Amino acid sequence: MTDQIAFNDDYDSNTSGNPEFHQLFNQQMSRRDLIKKTAGGAVALTLAASLTGCSDNDEESTPPSIPATPNEPDLTATPKSLTFKPVDKNTLEQFTVAEGYDFKVLHAVGDPLHPSLPVWDENNIPSGVSYERRVGDNHDGMTFFGLNTSKQNFDATVSDTGLLVMNHEYLQRDDLHPRGSIFDQDDITEDEVIREVNSHGVSIVAINKNPETQEITVDLNSPFNRRITAATEMEYRGPVRGNTLVQTAFSPDGTKTRGTINNCGNGYTPWGTYLTTEENFNQYLARQKDTEGGDVRDANTEHALKRYKVNNGARGYNWQSIRNPQIFTPDYFSRWNTVISGASEQEDYRNSINTFGWIVEIDPFDNRSMPVKRTALGRFAHEDCRASRAIAGKPLAFYMGDDSQGEYIYKFVSDTPWNPTDVNGGYAAGDKYMNNGKLYVAQFDFNEATGEAKGQWLELSLSNPKIANYAEYKFADRADILVNARIAADAAGATKMDRPEWVAVNPHNGEVYVTLTNNSQRGSAHVIDAANPRQYSDDDDTTNRLRGNINGHVIRFRETGDDVTATSFTWDIFLFGAEADSIPGVNLSGLTDANDFSSPDGMWFDDRGVLWLQTDDGAYTDTTNCMMLAALPGSVSDGSVQTATAGTGTQKTPMGAKLDDSKLRRFLVGPAGCEITGVTMTPDYKAIFVNVQHPGGTWPANQAEHLISTGRAYSRPRSATVVITRKDGGVIAGESLETPKA
Ligand code: FEO
Ligand code: CA
Ligand code: CA
Numbered sequence: 001m002t003d004q005i006a007f008n009d010d011y012d013s014n015t016s017g018n019p020e021f022h023q024l025f026n027q028q029m030s031r032r033d034l035i036k037k038t039a040g041g042a043v044a045l046t047l048a049a050s051l052t053g054c055s056d057n058d059e060e061s062t063p064p065s066i067p068a069t070p071n072e073p074d075l076t077a078t079p080k081s082l083t084f085k086p087v088d089k090n091t092l093e094q095f096t097v098a099e100g101y102d103f104k105v106l107h108a109v110g111d112p113l114h115p116s117l118p119v120w121d122e123n124n125i126p127s128g129v130s131y132e133r134r135v136g137d138n139h140d141g142m143t144f145f146g147l148n149t150s151k152q153n154f155d156a157t158v159s160d161t162g163l164l165v166m167n168h169e170y171l172q173r174d175d176l177h178p179r180g181s182i183f184d185q186d187d188i189t190e191d192e193v194i195r196e197v198n199s200h201g202v203s204i205v206a207i208n209k210n211p212e213t214q215e216i217t218v219d220l221n222s223p224f225n226r227r228i229t230a231a232t233e234m235e236y237r238g239p240v241r242g243n244t245l246v247q248t249a250f251s252p253d254g255t256k257t258r259g260t261i262n263n264c265g266n267g268y269t270p271w272g273t274y275l276t277t278e279e280n281f282n283q284y285l286a287r288q289k290d291t292e293g294g295d296v297r298d299a300n301t302e303h304a305l306k307r308y309k310v311n312n313g314a315r316g317y318n319w320q321s322i323r324n325p326q327i328f329t330p331d332y333f334s335r336w337n338t339v340i341s342g343a344s345e346q347e348d349y350r351n352s353i354n355t356f357g358w359i360v361e362i363d364p365f366d367n368r369s370m371p372v373k374r375t376a377l378g379r380f381a382h383e384d385c386r387a388s389r390a391i392a393g394k395p396l397a398f399y400m401g402d403d404s405q406g407e408y409i410y411k412f413v414s415d416t417p418w419n420p421t422d423v424n425g426g427y428a429a430g431d432k433y434m435n436n437g438k439l440y441v442a443q444f445d446f447n448e449a450t451g452e453a454k455g456q457w458l459e460l461s462l463s464n465p466k467i468a469n470y471a472e473y474k475f476a477d478r479a480d481i482l483v484n485a486r487i488a489a490d491a492a493g494a495t496k497m498d499r500p501e502w503v504a505v506n507p508h509n510g511e512v513y514v515t516l517t518n519n520s521q522r523g524s525a526h527v528i529d530a531a532n533p534r535q536y537s538d539d540d541d542t543t544n545r546l547r548g549n550i551n552g553h554v555i556r557f558r559e560t561g562d563d564v565t566a567t568s569f570t571w572d573i574f575l576f577g578a579e580a581d582s583i584p585g586v587n588l589s590g591l592t593d594a595n596d597f598s599s600p601d602g603m604w605f606d607d608r609g610v611l612w613l614q615t616d617d618g619a620y621t622d623t624t625n626c627m628m629l630a631a632l633p634g635s636v637s638d639g640s641v642q643t644a645t646a647g648t649g650t651q652k653t654p655m656g657a658k659l660d661d662s663k664l665r666r667f668l669v670g671p672a673g674c675e676i677t678g679v680t681m682t683p684d685y686k687a688i689f690v691n692v693q694h695p696g697g698t699w700p701a702n703q704a705e706h707l708i709s710t711g712r713a714y715s716r717p718r719s720a721t722v723v724i725t726r727k728d729g730g731v732i733a734g735e736s737l738e739t740p741k742a
Contacts, residue, residue, distance in 0.1 A: 076685050078508075078609045080736040081662040082630055086594040087669050089624030093697035095706070095722060097668040102727050104708050105700045106164075106207070106689070107218060108718035109137045109176070111711065113205060113225040121712040125178040128194030129327065132227055136168025137176060137199040139691035139719045141266025141384065141602070142678035143274055145364055147206070147224070153365050153424045154272030159682035160209045163224055163364045164689060165274045166678060166721065167263035168200055172694050175716045185318040190327060193319045197332075200261050201229040202276050204364045214686045214725040217708065226367050228276075230259035230284075231332065233370050234360065237427075238435045240375035243479040244345060245354045250335065252346035257355040257373065258335070265384025265502045265602070266678070267359075267398070271422045271429035274362045275374075277382035279403055281356035282309040286316040286337040295340040295350075303473050304484050310338060310353050354483050359385050359400070361434065363426045372427055374434045377412045378460070378485030384502040388564045389510050390418045396433050397564035399512050401500025402486065405519050406526045408494040409442040409503075410485070411457060413565050439485065441494040442557075444571060446530030446654060451641050453530070453654040455557060457567045458492040460485060467491045498522055498532045498549045502603040504611060510564075511636055513556040513574060515600040517616065522548035523647045531555060531571070533644035533651035536586050538619060539579060546647055550619045551577035551586075551598040556656070558636040572636050572654040575600070575613075575664070576644075579620055585645030588653075594661040595629055596620075602628075602677040606685065609633075610733055612667075614690070616675040625669050626676045628690060630733050632663045667733070668724070671699040673717070685731045688724050695719065 084098040097103050110120035114133040120126065126134060143165050146158030174181040176199060177192050188196075206222030209215070219225075235256045240246055247254040260276055261284055267275035287294045287310055294312025297305065305311075320337035323330070334341075335349040342348030357379035362371045377385070383403035388396055398412045415436040422429040440457035447454075460481050462468045467475060470491035475481050481488045498519035505512055519526060523535025523546060534553070537544045557571035578587035580596040591597070602614030611631040639656040670676045673696020681688045692699070695717045700707060711718075726732060 075731045075734050075737050076608060077737060079632065079733055082632065082665045082733060083662070083735045084665070084667065084733065086661065086665040087627070087667065089593065089596070089627075089666070090669055091621070091623070091625055091672055092669075093672045093699055094703055095668065095671050095692065095699070097724055100727055101724055101732075103706055103722050103724045104216065105703070105706050106216060106708055106721040106723050107135050107205065108700060108711065108720035109135055109139075109199065110718070111135045113203065113220065113227065115220040119711055120714075122714040122716055123712070128191040128196075128198060131195050131198035132229065133225075134198075134227070135203050135205075136201055136227065136229070137171050137719055138169045138693050139721055140167040140169040140264050140677050140693060141277070142166035142680050142689060142691055142721070143266060143268045144680040144682055144689065145268070145272060145274070146683060147365075156272075156423075157683060159684040159686065160211050162207055162209075162682065164205045164207050164680070164721070165362070165364050166203050166205070166691065167266055167276055168203065169262055169264050169279070169693065171196055171199055172717070172719070175718070180716070188318050188321060190322050190325050193322055193333060194327065196317065197230040197259070197319070198227065200259075200263065201227060201232065202260070202263060202274070202362060203227055204362075209682060209687055212729070214729050216687055216723045216725075224364065224367065226364075228260065228362060228371055230261045232260070233258055234260065234373055235370050236373045236375055237431060238375035238377075238482075240479045240482050243483070245479065245483045246351055247345045248335070248349055248351050248355065249331065249342065249347050256370075260360045260371070261356055264382070264403070265401075267385035267387060269361070269387055269430065269433070270390035270396070270418065270420075271425045271433075272363075272365070273426065273430060274364055275385045276360045276362060277385055277400075278356045278358055278360065279381045279383055281381070282353065284316045284319070284336060284356075285310060285314065285353050286318070286320045287312055287314045287339050288320070288337055289339050289341070297340070300474055304487060305353065307484070307487050307490075308353060308357070354379070357382065359398075361427065361430045365424075366426050369427055372430060374430065375479075375482055376435055376437055376439065378410060378439050378482050380410070380486050381407065383500060386503040386505050386512075388505055389507060390420070392420050393417050394563075395437070395565055398434075399503040399505070399514070401503055401514055403499050403501050403517070405499055405521050406496035407486070407500060408489045409497060409500045409514055410489070411440050411442070411564075413438050413440070439482065440567070441489040441492055443493060444495045444529070444531035444555075446652070448530075448652050451654065453571050453637075455569045455571050457569070458489075458494060459567070460488040460492060464492055466493065495529065495531060496526050497555075498526075498552065501601045504603045504605045506605055506609060506611075506633065506635075507607050508609045509558070509635055510562055511556050511558045513554055513603060513605075513611070513633075515603050515613075516549070516553050516555055517599045517601050518549055518552040518619065520548040520550075524548065528646045528651050530651060530653045531573070533573075533646055533653040534576070534586060535647040536583075536645045539582060540622065551579070552600050553577060554600050554603070554613070556633075556636055570636055572639060572656045574633060574656045575631075575659070576655070579623070583645065585643060585650065588642050588644060588655055590658045592661055595664040595666055597627060597629060597666070601675070602679055604679045606681055607683075608685065612679045612688075614676045614679060616677060625672050626674055627669045628667050628676050628679065629664060630667050631659060633659070671695045672697060674699070678721075681732065685734060686725060686729065688732050690722050690724070691719070692722055693719050
């Protein structure tokens with residue numbers, strides 16, 4: 001049953017900033033949603049929300065993450081080895097996947113998420129406002145949530161109906177707008193700002209999977225299809241809610257804000273909600289007073305602004321430059337200027353910078369409530385957020401990276417132990433597990449004499465004298481520590497890492513993996529240590545210039561006593577990125593042509609314990625585009641101490657057991673120019689989804705036979721979601737468990 005409201009193509013493609021369009025668009029959307037709600041969709045949602053804390057799930061404990069026991073236990077156990085044929089490194093303008101597998105492009109930036117919107121057309125790019133219901137740009141982190149169609153809520157065992165939730169990190173500005181590559185932010189228009197604001201955030205996309213063919217389709221008629229953008233209203237919960245540091249003219253009491261931005265890695269909760277992250281939020285904000293430069297702040301605030309990289313005079317994306325808007329009110333634009341312009345923080349947007357940098361919880365099954373910024377998890381350039389295994393009666397931990405050179409790894413530990421009856425508890429469950437707890441930062445130590453690799457979790461609290469008495473910044477209270485978590489971590493003495501990106505939790509043993517993508521300053525601005533041990537030059541670089549840790553590595557740790565509340569851990573380096581022909585002190589993991597890679601970034605353990613590893617690389621792209629590999633890891637301390645090349649010297653480092661290419665191999669390679677990021681599967685392991693972010697050339701149009709995505713006459717490259725299935729409908733990466741075909 002659909003209520004097809006005819007959208008006028010002229011309106012949808014109107015790029016003039018016509019105010020009537022916005023009104024018409026929203027009137028039509030609300031009419032449709034109302035009809036949908038009374039037709040059953042959100043009625044069921046209301047019921048689901050009222051079940052908070054008393055769901056009908058009576059299991060003793062829930063599975064470690066979303067997928068639950070599949071139907072074919074023999075074929076969905078942990079694979080013994082990886083036997084698909086590894087994909088060759090290549091620099092094609094094509095997406096290539098292992099033999100025996102096929103892929104489809106599910107949707108791309110600009111595709112409609114409402115049945116009445118016209119298809120995306122390169123020669124008639126839709127208006128900025130219509131991107132409130134179109135797929136955003138630069139797809140990133142992503143999670144599949146099984147949809148129980150009778151209860152209209154989350155079901156971790158369902159594979160054939162679901163909500164695919166994904167981030168849209170940033171923009172390809174030269175490909176997004178009607179004027180294309182002549183885009184210039186100096187003269188950005190209102191329509192362009194609105195398209196840019198709407199192309200950020202999160203898409204919730206209802207999909208169906210044919211249980212016979214495994215074919216995936218998008219259900220455009222689903223009431224769950226939704227966009228959350230950089231303008232969507234959301235609220236703060238946790239210790240920072242109401243604090244002076246987040247008060248603005250929009251929310252003088254500091255309880256609400258608008259939008260989420262630069263959504264990079266992701267996470268999901270055991271109760272069935274999505275976690276999006278706010279990474280390089282500083283890039284969007286101006287700090288301009290008219291054209292005179294910036295403002296003057298007290299020394300404490302200035303230290304905080306510097307630490308979060310907001311320079312006086314910054315221009316951001318120039319969204320604040322729209323002074324006489326026709327569609328939205330002026331503060332839709334002016335709030336992107338984090339400068340003093342009023343008498344107090346309640347009368348201006350000086351605090352805009354503090355409204356971003358959070359973990360945001362989104363309940364994909366609840367389109368009535370506002371998303372929630374979970375302030376207890378701290379504010380920094382959040383890359384990823386992964387929950388520990390959900391064990392009944394034990395607290396939950398959330399592990400997080402701050403992706404910038406020399407930044408830190410954090411964990412938040414809930415005060416409240418996990419109760420499996422909270423599945424489908426929505427934001428109320430979020431309040432229960434994410435409002436109260438302790439925030440820690442990691443410090444890595446290595447004793448070369450004994451070979452012992454230990455680490456400490458340093459609590460970010462005023463009870464730590466190093467934080468309470470920090471000379472560089474005076475913390476007012478706990479909320480201040482959370483808003484300025486980076487500064488508290490500086491004070492505590494955390495270990496500066498090589499850009500912490502994604503985090504993955506091994507479902508078999510709870511060990512935590514963190515990608516450290518690269519760091520050109522390792523060995524110079526950041527001293528070599530055992531956890532970040534390499535500094536070297538690229539074999540192909542004739543200048544022989546030491547560029548730090550060029551290819552990145554993956555570190556992992558195990559909490560003492562396998563207890564997420566532990567304040568110490570053991571660790572090793574799981575894997576070093578390298579070119580296969582690098583010197584041994586660089587290619588410490590012994591990578592071969594079947595599995596060499598550079599700049600690990602996206603990463604996720606599926607519930608069988610297969611680790612999926614993705615790259616966002618600029619160092620090895622003369623040889624290969626970015627890729628995704630599959631791995632079957634061992635455990636912390638299963639290897640030995642190695643000697644890494646560290647500039648003109650060496651550094652000892654504890655490394656995990658080397659994996660041969662039956663335990664680590666390349667599953668796919670993306671088209672030239674792209675980053676491969678975001679990975680999730682249906683719980684039957686028969687469909688795996690990845691995102692292709694900022695491809696080059698004309699991809700995906702040049703692989704037209706793989707398009708499900710619609711769109712007219714295009715040559716512009718488009719970020720897209722890809723779904724991969726086996727041609728024989730089998731379990732992905734599960735070949736080693738099958739009887740060989742005669
Ligand atoms: Fe958004 Fe660190 O990549
Ligand atoms: Ca090279
Ligand atoms: Ca990333």
